[in-house]
Amino acid sequence: MAKRNTYFEDEVVHKKIDIKQFGRILKYIMPYKHIFIIVCVLMLVSACTALLPPMLLRYVINDVVVEKSMAKLFYVVCGLVFLAATDIGLTYAQQRMMGQMGHSVIADMRKDIFYKLQELPFEYFDNRPDGKIVVRVTDYINDLANFFTNYVVMFLVYLVKIVIVTIFMLSLSPELTIIVVCTVVPMMALVFLLRYKIRRRFAWHRAKLSNRSAFLIETIMGEKIVKxxxxxxxNKSIYEDLHNQSVNVWWGIVKLNNLNTPIVEIFWNIGTLCLYGVALYLILNGSSQVDAGTVVAFISYMGLFSGPLTQIAIIIQQMAQVSSNLEQVFDTIDYEVQIKDEEGDVSLDNVKGQVDFDNMTFSYEDDINILENMNLHVKPGETIALVGPTGAGKTTIINLITRFYDVTGGSVKIDGNDVRKVTLESLREEVGVLMQDPFIFKGTVMENIRYGRLDATDEECIAAAKYIYADEFIGRLPHGYDEELEERGEGLSAGEKQLISFARIILKNPSVIILDEATSSIDTETENMIQKALDVILSEKTAFIVAHRLSTIRNADRILYIADKGIAEEGNHRELMEKRGLYYQLNSSNYIK
Known part of the structure; x- marks a missing residue:
């Protein structure tokens, strides 16, 4: 297992643009290639129409003004209006179509990353704070949506516009074209250097925002503990520190970004003066190519030449940021899912409940075994209790049965079937888990009970609730089973939430039941009621119980004391107490109540 990244550690980000990441976007664009092609054509036509007004202005100055022809002026004005209207219409059409395509592409990417999150192993979530995962799914995707909606096609258009403007200028005057190029090129060198520095800081800023979001979500989830x-x-102090780190990097970006305008204006003014000076010199020396109209046209073309270059510098900066975002998004999408169905996997049917650990070894980290060469054979219908010190591997054992993790060596089998060779859906239908902290989803009580069996009728859900004595408290709710529960069951007691989770697993009716500290949040009176129901439920099921309450485990068929990478003691309650070993000491220390 990799080292866990935390809210005070920056995620590793690459500072260079990775073209391969953008190449992968083509897979998402291909379903909308017809829109993409139309948008490209519209934007190229729009780029060309934007280059015609300076030529018309040249014509006005050189011909219309000299001839004082109002008719020609009228036609030129009509032409300018037509070009402006055409440019507005083309821009509106391409922006609308590009927005539609961009959001469709991002919607597909959102679905892919969400679907992948449903498949990812526990290891992925163990190694990252929830906040940093949420940032990838929300903020990074939003940045991608903005980029692909506004910048992708524009980048190509700006490149084409630069080429076309250069051709236009050369056709008018090579001498003045050289002036424009000599002015714009050093300006752009400084702008690109500036954008490079800004780009590096954007990567740092993104990492700081990720840290801040991770701490924010962690604090919200642990609100009661915080208070x-x-x-x-x-926590205010920690948040202020994380926030200040983000703000300080951002102010560095703002200061550098503010240098952009002075740089452009200085070179623009120098270029304009040089352009006028050289043009005047050429006119006075009788040049046939340079006249007043040509000079005015060149001033416009200098803007049309430098403007796209400036925009390209901005887009390259955005590309670097988006490339880094893509890297993190594709890191999630590409994360190898080793716990998955393979060809030839069989379905668990008619499960009796025999569970075997054969020479099983497991480690979260390489060369650090939590369990080693462990053997355990559980008969159908047998109840096994797991006790022992924290970190000994009790929860790990039950996680291997459900295949939340895979064994490092040996095997875990159910009815003789290696859990790695059966379909995950059938495995998890037959193995039900009740955790210490039951999760209640936003929705009605009925929907929460039905969560694991969508085909269950209302009557079956109510019967499950009555079976576990949850019907009594549900009946006191204003809307009963139709009561809308808030996220995480806000407003319900810990015991009430656990009762709903018990009803959920009773309705699911698995062949193997796992209770991981499932009654620790329930008061004694409620536990006594549940214990009666459990005696009936577990009598026909294979069960694994991790608990600290003696009442929960003393009637187990076997109690396993887990320590030293395996089973240190084994027997029923009476046998282990007579042995006066580790289990006896655990009881004497009141570890088990």
Whole structure:
């Protein structure tokens, strides 16, 4: 398992543009290639029409003014109006179509990353704060949407516009074209250098924003603990520090960005003066190519030449930021899912509930085994309790049964079938898990009970709730089973949330049931009721129980004391107490109540 990244550690980001990342976007663009082609054509036509007004102005100055022809002036004005209207119409059409295509592409990418999150192993989530995962799915994708909606095609258009403007200028006057190029090229060299420095800081800023978001989400999720442990002021201090880091980097970006306008204006004024000076010199020396109209046209073309170059510098800066975002997004999409269905996997059917650990070894990190060469054979219908010190591997054992993780060595089998050779859907239909912290989704009580069996009728859901004595408290809710629950079951007690989760697993009716500290949040009275129901439920099921309450485990068929990378002691409650070993000491220390 890789080292976990935290909110105070910057994610590793590449500072260079990775063209391969953009190449992968073609896969998302291909379904909309007809829109893409139309947009490209519209934008190229729009770029060409933008180059005609300076030629008309040249004609006005050189011919219309000299001839004082109002008719020609009228036609020129009509031409300018037509070109302006055409440019507005083309720009509107291409922006609308590009926006449609860009958002469709990003929508497809959003679906891909969400679908992948549903498949990713626990290891992926263990190694990253929730906030940094959320940032990838939201902020980074939003940046991509903005880029592909506004910049992708424009980049190509600006390149073409530069070429066309250069051809136009050369056709009018090579001498003045040289002046424009000699002015714009050094200006753009400084602009590109400036954008390069800004681009590097954008990568740092993005990492700082990710850190801040990670801490923010962690604090929201642990709000009650924050207040209970008087961490409000300390957390304010941590947030202020993370926020200041982000702001300081951002102000560095702003200061550099503010240099852009002075640089452009200085070179623009120098270029304009040089252009007028050289033009005047050529006119006074009788040049046939340079006249007043040509000079005015060149001033316009200098703007049309430098403007796209400036925009290209900005787009390249955006490309670098987007490339880094793409890297993080594709890191999620490409993350190798090793726990998945393979060809030839079988479906678990008619499960009796025999579970075997054969010479099983497991490690979260290379060369650091949590469990080593462990053997355990559980008969159908047998109840196994797991006790032992924290970190010994109790939860790991049950996670291997559900295949939340895969064994490093040996095997885990259900009814003789290696869990790595059966379909995940059938495995998790037959193995039900009740966690210490039950998760309640936003929705009605009925929807939460039905979560694992969408085909269940209302009557079946109600029967499951009655079976576990949840019907009593549900009946007290204003709308009963139709009561709308808030996210994480806000407003319900810990015991009430756990009762709903018990009803959920009863409705699912798995062959193997795992209780991971599932009754620790329930009061004694509620536990007594649930214990009666569990005695009936577990009597026909294979069960694994991780618990600290003696009442939960003393009736187990076997109790396993997990320590030293395996099973240190094994037996029922009476046998282990008579042995006066590790389990006896655990009881004596009140670890088990």
């Amino acid at each position: 209970n442990y008087n961490r409000v002021e300390k």
